[in-house]
Amino acid sequence: MASDKVSANLTGIAAALGVSSATVSNALSGKGRVSAELSDRIRRKAMELGYVPSPAARALRTGRSGVLGLVLADIANPLFPQIAQAIEKAAADAGFGVLIADSHGDVSKQTEAINRLIERGVEGMIVIPRRGTRIVDVDCPVAVIDSPSTPGNTVAADHWDGGLQIGRYLAGLGHQDVVIIARNPDSNVQNDRVGGIRAGLSAAARTETLWIAHLEQQHGEGCRLGVAEKVRHGFTAFATVSDLHALRVLTELQDEGIAVPQLASVTGFDDLIWAPVVTPALTTMRMDMTRIAEAAITALVRAIDARDPAARPSAGGVIADISKVAMELVIRRSAAAKNKKTSKDKILPVGEQTS
Amino acid sequence: MASDKVSANLTGIAAALGVSSATVSNALSGKGRVSAELSDRIRRKAMELGYVPSPAARALRTGRSGVLGLVLADIANPLFPQIAQAIEKAAADAGFGVLIADSHGDVSKQTEAINRLIERGVEGMIVIPRRGTRIVDVDCPVAVIDSPSTPGNTVAADHWDGGLQIGRYLAGLGHQDVVIIARNPDSNVQNDRVGGIRAGLSAAARTETLWIAHLEQQHGEGCRLGVAEKVRHGFTAFATVSDLHALRVLTELQDEGIAVPQLASVTGFDDLIWAPVVTPALTTMRMDMTRIAEAAITALVRAIDARDPAARPSAGGVIADISKVAMELVIRRSAAAKNKKTSKDKILPVGEQTS
């Protein structure tokens, strides 16, 4: 092919047609004034040569890279797939690519990761911080997805309300003795959820909160939570703050011969991948990641656009229209009405699992 | 600050010091000949002005964007966090950023996703294809992470050998009646694992393979797998091809009152996040994602470098040094020696769970 010789760039196309590169640019972008006939010929030629505009040149000229950064406190998070998928989709719809950066849960590495993104020329970023972490000031638009309790937050699921819904649901099923299970009291998200759950239960309810982090500090990671013991003490429901904890509770109860949901109800949060397929399927709260991602991207894009004409860089937070996105209760089978008989009577004798 | 006035680019620094921009470039990159003294002053000034090189300009001039693409068949995959984390790390170590693209499991969208990446100027990409999918020819270096059985593959875990290890392990525990559980027979990865498991079991073993996709086609998603029934028919172990399936089996058995591992052993694959924390903790196979990612990135980077001087673009596969990465058996508690008594005798009478 001799046509391979001509480089597939604007000047190449221009040369091939005997016009100026500006005209080609105008024709392809539909901006300037180009006759329909020539415009057509240019488009055809561009296609024929397999023209792909140089993102570098465009970015250099326009000052816009068309790339956003996604900063995650810890990629190895079971919610991450959902998040990444939603963000990628929303960004793509807005015409942006997504560069990922993992801060490995380390605060200092978070700054490092953010800097790497800036060096790569991102126009803005979505940050999903580690519990409690504040975002360093960075002169680039940032949208934060966290809990509504976090200052400087942009968008988030309404974790508190999600807890409220679960709490009310359990209360409606007649549960008066509920163990609330979370991992770390430093997390705003977890605190919101716990607070919501407590608020949703009846005022007379007996609740106890189990912090897994404390337990594991004493007994090592992956230790038993002692939930069977709680059942023996009259608790009938376990409201956890994550499907991962729910799974842990569920299997531990089942392993000790306590039937779920007949003898104890278990609820989770986030509708993670296994929630629908375990037995019994987990009743949980789902967040509308698509809406959250869209809101975050919309806010971010607006901030980016606002930056252009504005004299002041006005570094800092970005405010979205919607900052709280409602969560949805997904009712499956792991929670059921409280047994009429006191649950103590129904406990099966258990064998050799004092791990 | 008046120093805010001067733009933080090469010419800005040059102007501030009264030297040429070429010298500044040389000083910062350490390439040309610049006196140590001036070099120092330049570096200090750059720092003072908060200079960040323009990736666009650099990419335009050098033709290298420093960005790789990560194409995933389906981001909403529980292994994805591990993959993304490992790839991001390996890429960052090699000086590359990672742009993500999700093809939502759709083959046509995969091509679309790949094109979007190319339009964004990636220098190469890592593709983790959907089962059986072939990668379209694209004139950009590509490294594929899949099963070694996939033609055109670059790097992969040795899934067959992983299966072999699990099979042998179960055989060593005395299991002769094993149900192998996978999702889809179209997947090379799953087939490799299944084949390995079968090969690892004793020749005399009775095996049966359960394809979840078939089951769900009949009974709907998230349906019971009927594993308790298998136990009643004398099967003592369930070797699954993913921790997700293992979890499904485990909870179903537990729900039906069959103690794991006392009455039935269960093994998984991939050491997903919940594997260590469920009760009993899952015995599973782990792949060394870090090594896989490193091998893939190394091969990809080499291909990118080779492209530069080479006349022929020579589009197509990239060959890595290591193409099979060994898997590691993680022994936990979900698999144990086969009970001496025939398991049939030990089945507890079960209640009301005919879902």
Place this chain on the structure above:
DNA sequence: TTATGATGCTTAAACGATTAAGCAACGATT
């Protein structure tokens, strides 16, 4: 017929970095 304004194109200057080539000054070599 002559302003007036579209219309259709070209010219040329950016954007910010890299890098080949060149040039002055200086010390060392013969």
Place this chain on the structure above:
DNA sequence: AATCGTTGCTTAATCGTTTAAGCATCATAA
């Protein structure tokens, strides 16, 4: 003293795109 190589810097071109400004040409309106 003339030559050579080295050192330390500058000049200027280049990557491919966008876009403001300019310049013909032609139709329309006065």
